Amino acid sequence: MWQKLINWLENNSLSCSFQKQFGIECPGCGFQSSLIALLKGDLIESIHLFPALFPIFSLFALLLLHLKFKFSWGAIAIKILFLISTLLILGNFFQKLLLQN
DSSP states (O other): OHHHHHHHHHHTOOOOHHHHHHSSOOTTTTHHHHHHHHHTTOHHHHHHHOTTHHHHHHHHHHHHHHHHHOOTTHHHHHHHHHHHHHHHHHHHHHHHHHHHO
């Protein structure tokens, strides 16, 4: 089952219109490849391609759980995960910009 999903994702990955237009990778570039690497079981490659994948998944999971169960600490945890995700996305984007030249 996983192999069918992986094959489908590999064959139907979206291209980055930002990269086509401006010639540089956007802050979200690498998300699809990172997800595919994770599904293949390659954790290190997944983190290398898009470091914010795990914090983003954690953020959405916590958000859904918090909407259902109203954790007393949920709002602050969501804000922290959002900040971590944002910093990782921006840090990865600027690292790619610096290494591209």
